Amino acid sequence: MPSIEDKAPVLQIRHISKRFDTTQALDDVSLDLFPGEIHALMGENGAGKSTLIKIMTGVYHPDEGEMLLDGEPIHVGNSVEAQAYGIAAIYQEPMVYPDLNVAENIFITHRTHGLLVNWRKMYKDAESILAKLDVKLDVRMPARGLTLAAQQTIEIAKAISLNVRVLIMDEPTASLSAHEVEQLFELTRSLRDQGVSVLFISHRMEEVFEIADRVTIFRDGRWISTLPRKEFTRERAIHDMVGRKIEEFFAKSAGERGELLMSVRGLNKENVFADINFDVYRGEVLGFAGLVGSRRTDVGLALFGVEPADSGEIILGKRAEKIRSPEEALGKGIAYMTEDRRQIGLTMTMSLTSNISLPMLRQYLSRFGLVQTQREEATAEQYRERLSIRTPSIQQPVGMLSGGNQQKVMLSKWLNTRPKILILDEPTRGIDVGAKAEVHHIINDLTAQGLGIILISSDMPEIMAMSDRIMVMREGRQMGIFTREEATQEIILTAAMGQNESVEEAA
């Protein structure tokens, strides 16, 4: 049987090193990418995956080493040059232009599209590329408001239109629903069959097993192993990724159910969700499961007053309360940690300290209305220790931290509001195995301290392992609440996908 390696590699990465101040981000890394393979790259955050992508796309320049394209050394000065060499990347959060329509987004970087924009031809070409990908999208739709999956498709279409040879996919599935992931995989396989070399970065082991031809593992900026999928096992991957560290994957929730904190009755928001009913108790984790588009986040946002519900009751203690703004929610002991830390969760250019104190800034004022930075710093220092945030200093801009540590800063920020109920929206999305386990431990500690936690997560094993009870939603409807004992992966998925699916299961 011919192996992938019989062909000539399209891109060779040779002994590349890159250093930032005191951290060696990449240390003598070599990797060959062959045409027509899906090559998975795994490793914890900080393993050097992002740095490698940025070097491949010309955002960073290596201190040492070189890249060979078809055996010829190339110098990639910037992303424009990378595209010219046929190297393109798509990211977890798609980089589209919201004010341009689908077709414009696909062809925006094209140089050879004539002197004038031929709109009719552009729409036709865009339609034919999308048809080739078997995707239905109105090419005249502005990208604003499209689903993440649709936006990603635009980016893939763009790469194809540029005759991509090496396509880097940086955690492309992190925010997709199961159905969308399947579509993306089909797309990826068809790209591979057309001879594209795909470098696929993911934290999800199942996905790597499903799609990769070969798997490479990085740790602490070093290449550890490259194996064909057949020789690759879960144990091997974890061993290679974490080294000698023994990590517990999922911490079990140990909190004991205490008094009733919140009851939600008949919560409605027109065209978004309807008739939502649940209770939250002290010391328990209530999971919100569902596919993307199930409107779990919208319920969270309603409880936090960002997008208040139209009708229904939120009973806190004994009184029905109206929550019309996040300020009111905070005042009543409800905090919400967003899934979107980059856009709205954190202010990336501000320090750890300022981010943590931001919602509670009023408490850090002196008698004369000035911010007392020493007290702010004391709080930041306290959370840095408590949640073991790894940072050179609490004055570090959060944008410089790794994803897992940013997540902990965001947690600190909301814990510092001293909530009774904490809503966590995808708290472990896009962070590595180690940081994920840490977040789970933190959730455990918090419930032990008496917090009620609502956990919104698309990660099925996570929600199964962490929740005491699981509420399943589907397209804005509540499909049921299951206790830990009742809940199995099949039951949750059946509820999340609706009745039709259970018919199929039966047949």
Added chain:
Amino acid sequence: MMEQLKRYFRPEQLRELSLVFLIVLIFLFFGSQIQGYFSPRIFNRVTSDVAIIAVVAIGETLVLLTRNYDLSVGSIVGITAFTVGKQLTNYPDMIPIVALLLAIGLGVAMGLLNGLVIAYGRVPSLVATLGTMAIYRSALVAYPGNKIVVTNDLPEWVLELGRMQLFTIGEFNIRPVVAGGLVMFIIFQLVIAYLPYGRRLYAIGSNPEAARIGGLPSSQIVLVAYIICGAMAGLAGFMFMVRYGDLTVTGALGMEMQVIAAAVVGGVSTNGGSGTMIGALLGALMINLLQQSLLRWLVISDFWVNALLGLLILIAVTIDAVIINRLRDIWTQRGLEIKSVEEKKVVKERESHVA
């Protein structure tokens, strides 16, 4: 029906329509209030002024689309008008086209400096052009000799150009300044609609980060936007000289504010990525029409004209933010509907397999 409407009709176009409606309303209102309002004189005044503002607003719009500002345009108009006027006073034999090229060249040079500092020096545009606004204006003060250009010292062709009637429609004549403004408007409306460069301006303003990572030559595109903006301001300076003749160093002082107001009222977003030339033109027309009309309307004193204008701008922008965003939501919900329809289709397909 609604779907077709949504496909070819954008909320932004509604704003342009409503501006046209408002302009007509203003016109009719003041026509009933001021005697002789529909006279050719007022028509000429307004159209000439609008032409100058609109030409500057066209350049400014290009810059605004990239999520940047150019506050120095007023100074560029002033300095080119004064310098060209002074040169024409000193060298009356200068060929008209040379004078025009001198004006545009000066504008290009100043735009280039702005662009280099902002696109390559990475200085925030607001700060950079705040600086050059002062510097360009001060350069005028350093000009040797008396700081005044008088109409009578200018060559005959300049005066002629200001009075000339290119063609007349009924009692109303179109002057060269107005025609120049219209030509520029048409050219740049085509540029943003049909040149790849135009689309990239929108892209950069719409998502600068994506532009940087996604392989658009952002710096180059922004630099060119500033150069064009400077060139347009230079051209407007020439028009300014032709229109007014008597010039001092304070000519076109504060014009940048009028220009940005025109663009914003016309729907050009200061967050970049959205806006049209027709919008900017309508914005300029509306603001100027109001200004000229209020000055002639004896009911309120001159003193309040600016305050009233400011208030109207605020109202326009606020209404806009509320209504246009609401409409955008309605428009974009369609994308979500499509998705759920697709999902339903998948479910249906599966069902049929089972059956």
